[in-house]
Amino acid sequence: MSVTPIMPTNKGAELHAAQELVSSVLGAMSDLLIICDVHGRIQHVNPAMERFTNIPAASFVGKPLSAILMPPKEDAQEKLVRHLKTGIAFADCQVGVIDAKGNPLPVSLNCSPRQDENGHAAGMILIGRPKSELQQAYSELDDALGNFEQAQQHLVASEKMAALGRLVAGVAHELNNPISFVFGNMHAMKIYGEKITAFLQGLDNSPSPEALQILRQELGMDRIAADILPLVEGTLEGAERVSDIVQDLRRFSGNQTEPLECFSLDPVMRTALNWVLRGTRKQPETEIACPEDLELTSNKGHLHQILVNLVQNAVDALAATPDAKVTLTARASDTGVELSVSDNGPGISKVNLGQIFEPFFTTKPIGKGTGLGLYVSYRLADELGGHLIAKPQKSGACFAFSIPFTPPGSMR
Ligand SMILES: Nc1ncnc2c1ncn2[C@@H]1O[C@H](COP(=O)(O)OP(=O)(O)OP(=O)(O)O)[C@@H](O)[C@H]1O
Ligand SMILES: [Mg+2]
Structure with a gap:
């Protein structure tokens, strides 16, 4: 014959009262409460969680946390997973709690480790505070501002590069004309120089006036004599233009007029x-x-x-x-x-x-x-x-x- 242990009535009443207290506290909480085991499986949620998600509390039990929490940012996801694994507390982690329609509702989540009566890790207690619309709007605004600042920085950097590219291309374009002009003139001067040398070498052989005349004509000495001054002047002009362009650049960088x-x-x-x-x-x-x-x-x-x-x-x-x-x-x-x-x-x-x-x-x-x-x-x-x-x-x-x-x- 089995004997049913008889609890002292006052202990049963105390336990009942304690349970009543706990459930009335949990029921009165506006924050969301999720209790999970060491594997991240949900053991209990409070009525606020039921109201917030429109999902009956019993449906949560046994589900993995990852099925109901959606970290909005990658770093938050890492943070959440890391803390669940190590059992270390965290605060103010921004997550989405999935509601009955599958939409993530923004929640700020705090997490504390839970221990059993022997002091061993027993899981986590997660308390989530639903974000008000204003808070949500602020946080979205903050995110948008962050994205905007980042985009602006990229834009400034790429615009600077583009402006530099345009400047370099413009300078190269302007330098091209005088440089090819100077180059062409110098090429002609080189040929003239060779001819003048040949003429002087011809003079060394003490040629007759007739032979000298022929050499002078063959080498085009008169054309060279007429061309040399304009060539030098033109080259100087070209060099001056290059120097002007450099001055322009200095002016551009120094902002002088x-x-x-x-x-x-x-x-x-x-x-x-x-x-x-x-x-x-x-x-x-x-x-x-x-x-x-x-x-x-x-x-x-x-x-x-x-x-x-x-x-x-x-x-x-x-x-x-x-x-x-x-x-x-x-x-x-x-x-x-x-x-x-x-x-x-x-x-x-x-x-x-x-x-x-x-x-x-x-x-x-x-x-x-x-x-x-x-x-x-x-x-x-x-x-x-x-x-x-x-x-x-x-x-x-x-x-x-x-x-x-x-x-x-x-x-x-
Ligand atoms: N006198 C012209 N007759 C016909 N088309 C012209 C004339 N001037 C300019 N163009 C047209 O305008 C375009 C742009 O001229 P632009 O001077 O800006 O550049 P580009 O001559 O092509 O190159 P770059 O001057 O940089 O060496 C030319 O490619 C050409 O199609
Ligand atoms: Mg052109």
Whole structure:
């Protein structure tokens, strides 16, 4: 016969009272309570969890924590898994608790280890505080701000690189003309030097006046004598232009303004044309229409560069044109000087017209054009207080801009 142990009535009443207390405390809690074992399996959830998720409390029991918690960020997931494994407490871990519809509801989770009566790890107690809409909005805003700042940093870095690339490409483009001009001149000087040496060697043999005359003609000494001064002058001009470009760069980096100068327009137009023609195989007919006394106070280097770019484009466009012609014009208006560079080439198609001033737009083969000439020229004209346009033409192309006699106030 088995004997049912009789609990002292006061102990049973105490236990009952304690259970009542615990369940009324759990029931009154607005925070979510999840109790799990050492393997992360849910043993108990409180009514707040039931209300919050719309899932009956009994359905949670036995499920792994990972089935109901969704860490929103990777680092949070790592944190959660690490703490569950090691049984170390954590606080304020942002997680999503999956509701009956499968949506993750934002909760801030605290976790403490739980021990059995012998002091061994028995699992974890997780207490979650649902985030209010405002808190949620703040946290989303915070995340968005973080993402935005990161994106902004990337953008700044990539824009800096792009700006540097544009600057380098622009400088290379500007340096290319004077350097090829100097290079061409130096090549001619080398040939002239060889001929002068040959002529001097001929003199050493004490030739007759007739033989000397023949040698002089054969070596083209008179042409050399006539050509040498312009060659040297041209080379100096090219070197000066390179030095100007370097000065421009210094000015750009130091943010200083370049002193303006008063100059005659005609020689600037001639030099620009000359520079391009020097490097051109098939020479087009050229015409410069500019009053000799036309003067202005401006940035000579900028103006020169615009004209070189426009003439270079005209010459390039004329490569396959019979009776090719480039015309440069300048005339005084009420407020300043109107300039144009035109050619009788194929002109610019309507499709391309809207894009020619964009950086890197080119219809030329790789290695021939970078698509910066018009972009740079447009900006330079703008700095001079002018506006560069492609004028509509029946045939050929015409680029025009007008600049004031004296520069806009900002340039002084
Ligand atoms: N005179 C012109 N006739 C016909 N097309 C022109 C003329 N000038 C410019 N273009 C067109 O505009 C494009 C852009 O000119 P831009 O000077 O900016 O660059 P690019 O000449 O192609 O290269 P880069 O000047 O950098 O060497 C040219 O590729 C060409 O298609
Ligand atoms: Mg060009």
